[in-house]
Amino acid sequence: MVQATTLPRNEGGIKAAVEALSARFGDRLQTGQALREQHGHTTTWIENQAPDAVVFPTSTEEVSQIVTTCAEFGVPVIPFGTGTSLEGHVNAPAGGICVDMMRMDQIRAVHAEDLDVVVQPGVTREQLNTYLRDQGLFFPIDPGANASLGGMVATRASGTNAVRYGTMKDNVLSLEAVMADGTVIRTASRAKKSSAGYDMTRLLVGSEGTLGLITEITLRLQGIPEAIRSARCSFHTVDDACRAVMMVIQYGIPVARIEMLDEMSVRAANQHSGLDLPEGPLLLLEFHGSDAGVVEQADTFAQIAEEFGGFDIAATSTAEERNKLWQARHDMYWACLNLRPGAKGISTDVCVPISRLAECVSTARAKAEELGLIAPMVGHVGDGNFHALLLIDMENAEERAKADEYVGWLNDLAISMEGTCTGEHGIGQGKRPYLRRELGETTRFMAAVKAAMDPDNILNPGKILTDA
Numbered sequence: 001m002v003q004a005t006t007l008p009r010n011e012g013g014i015k016a017a018v019e020a021l022s023a024r025f026g027d028r029l030q031t032g033q034a035l036r037e038q039h040g041h042t043t044t045w046i047e048n049q050a051p052d053a054v055v056f057p058t059s060t061e062e063v064s065q066i067v068t069t070c071a072e073f074g075v076p077v078i079p080f081g082t083g084t085s086l087e088g089h090v091n092a093p094a095g096g097i098c099v100d101m102m103r104m105d106q107i108r109a110v111h112a113e114d115l116d117v118v119v120q121p122g123v124t125r126e127q128l129n130t131y132l133r134d135q136g137l138f139f140p141i142d143p144g145a146n147a148s149l150g151g152m153v154a155t156r157a158s159g160t161n162a163v164r165y166g167t168m169k170d171n172v173l174s175l176e177a178v179m180a181d182g183t184v185i186r187t188a189s190r191a192k193k194s195s196a197g198y199d200m201t202r203l204l205v206g207s208e209g210t211l212g213l214i215t216e217i218t219l220r221l222q223g224i225p226e227a228i229r230s231a232r233c234s235f236h237t238v239d240d241a242c243r244a245v246m247m248v249i250q251y252g253i254p255v256a257r258i259e260m261l262d263e264m265s266v267r268a269a270n271q272h273s274g275l276d277l278p279e280g281p282l283l284l285l286e287f288h289g290s291d292a293g294v295v296e297q298a299d300t301f302a303q304i305a306e307e308f309g310g311f312d313i314a315a316t317s318t319a320e321e322r323n324k325l326w327q328a329r330h331d332m333y334w335a336c337l338n339l340r341p342g343a344k345g346i347s348t349d350v351c352v353p354i355s356r357l358a359e360c361v362s363t364a365r366a367k368a369e370e371l372g373l374i375a376p377m378v379g380h381v382g383d384g385n386f387h388a389l390l391l392i393d394m395e396n397a398e399e400r401a402k403a404d405e406y407v408g409w410l411n412d413l414a415i416s417m418e419g420t421c422t423g424e425h426g427i428g429q430g431k432r433p434y435l436r437r438e439l440g441e442t443t444r445f446m447a448a449v450k451a452a453m454d455p456d457n458i459l460n461p462g463k464i465l466t467d468a
Contacts (some may be wrong), residue, residue: 004046004429007094012324013073018053020069021097022412030057031106039080039090039098043333045346045394046429051078051098058103060176060184060215067458068182072179076457076458079209081151082124086347087428089155089208093462101215107131110217115221116173116190121146121150123445131446132353137221140165140287144330150214155426156206160329162290163249163382164256165222168426169205176209176216177204180454190218203449208426225288228256231298231315232285236261238365238377241281241356244308245381248285249354253297253306255287255378258382262365263377265336272335272348273328278312283381284325329378336376336389343374343391348407350414350425351385360417361386363408366443371402385423396405411436427464435464 010316022029030036030397031053040050057063070077083090092098112135119128125242126146129138141152143159145353151157158167165171174188187200204212235241241260248255260266261269261282271276285301287294298315305313316322328335337345351359361377380385388410390403411421411434421434436443447465450457 003231004049004091005086005093005462006049009095010074012304014052015073015169017070017073017075017097019072021053021055021066024065024220025055025057025062026254030054030056036098037095039083039100040092041090042084043345043347044088044096045226045344045392045450046091049091049093051092052095054080054098056100056103060178061253062102062326063099063178063213064184066097066099066181067178067180070276070458071181071456074456074458076461077213078460079150079156079213080153081121081148083149085151085155085428086425087422087430089426089428089460091462095427096458099164101148104150104215109465110135110221111190112136112137114190115223117221118216118218119149120216121148121153125149125150125152133224133281136223136224139171139219139220139465141171141463148310149217149219153214153217154208155159156424158380158385158424160257160259160326160380162380163258164386167372170203171220172201172217173220174218175201175204175214176383177212177214179212180459184215185212206426208354208428208463208464210450210465211459213459226292227289227317228286228319229287229298229315229317231287231292231301232277232324233302233310233313235281235283235284235311236309236350238281238361239358240308240310241283242361242381244283244305244310245357246354247304247308248301249382251300253295253300254287254289255285255286255301256288257380258380259284260361260377260379260381260386261329261332261363262377263378264339264374265332265378268335268339268376269328269332272338272415273324275324275328282330283310284328286307286322327347330375332378336391339376340374342393344390344394346382346388346390346403346407347425348390349385349423349425350365350410350419350421351383351388352419354384354416356417356419357381357384357386360414360419363413364388367409368406372408373399373402373406375406380423384419408433429463432466434466434468
């Protein structure tokens with residue numbers, strides 16, 4: 001498996017920074033081992049690298065004070081949200097100070113007429129949508145976990161609604177951030193478009209805390225659709241399901257969600273969520289629009305699905321039935337773990353052009369079978385993104401080696417198909433070896449940006465770039 005690189009520690013600087021911040025923040029700075037390990041480990045297979053202290057700010061000014069202190073002593077700063085990332089983003093390979101943003105959880109302003117909202121980074125997507133519901137608005141990006149919006153910005157998250165509403169990069173209007181020297185900047189206004197200078201907003205979106213700490217976010221909102229209709233359809237093969245997806249996209253049906261579960265994933269969903277779906281490849285879809293429009297869209301999908309051998313086609317506009325299906329999809333990680341009790345789930349993702357999706361998924365399934373790996377697959381297939389969850393006995397060295405081989409092979413496969421090694425997980429520590437393979441000399445200019453904005457490399461070091 002990929003090993004988390006240990007970077008040189010600044011022992012004297014860390015001690016001085018912890019003392020200075022402890023004097024400033026009192027019991028809002030904690031150094032207990034359990035808490036530190038919790039903040040150095042998430043749902044990942046990469047070894048835990050705990051920070052030396054965890055501090056809980058409540059304002060942009062306090063974040064600036066933390067970063068300014070760490071900059072003075074040359075100490076790493078690692079931002080932390082809900083801890084749902086998958087590629088070692090919150091590990092502290094050189095030690096340092098973890099900045100837990102979850103007490104910065106205020107919804108500052110809703111501008112309903114302009115369809116935007118201003119939030120602090122600790123607000124979660126579920127918290128925001130609950131708050132917005134009585135105003136007829138919602139925020140559409142849904143990565144599955146109830147992630148913090150700051151973390152979603154930092155990792156350029158997407159999820160089940162991305163096929164219609166885009167990813168975080170499409171839904172962030174402006175950011176407030178603390179830079180490596182403690183300076184607070186605002187990247188843009190609330191205007192829906194701008195030609196004013198470099199696009200600093202998009203630069204920080206997806207930067208994984210390596211260029212700045214996000215302290216306030218202005219997001220686009222959507223009106224809650226008049227009608228929502230879900231549909232499901234089973235197929236005999238993954239290839240048939242993927243080809244149906246390609247036709248749906250090419251036909252121009254404005255589908256809001258289109259998810260695929262392979263046979264193993266459907267079996268897991270049936271067992272975990274009490275469903276009785278046919279245990280074969282499955283597509284789950286959702287349509288947003290008018291009452292008549294969503295019925296027409298679902299009917300058109302059914303006609304397309306039948307051309308590719310789709311069967312057991314069903315559609316519903318009933319909220320209870322829709323929510324049951326989508327909750328089962330969101331619970332897939334835990335459901336799949338039950339396929340092999342005691343196993344560790346190693347989740348990886350890739351994304352390829354839609355035209356290569358069927359080939360990529362089929363080849364990935366065949367490779368897993370060749371290596372003898374249990375690897376249920378699910379995907380946001382409307383945009384060519386899918387996930388494999390390897391169920392591994394971590395005490396078995398041979399299985400670990402096979403999993404390592406598979407993850408590397410899958411990343412290389414996606415890159416060879418003009419795709420990417422990560423559609424939404426991000427690079428973190430786990431995918432650093434593949435970034436240069438994908439982007440080549442572009443990474444040299446990424447490193448130049450990092451060096452210019454963070455010359456002492458204190459912002460989340462050891463992430464994204466192999467030499468940072």
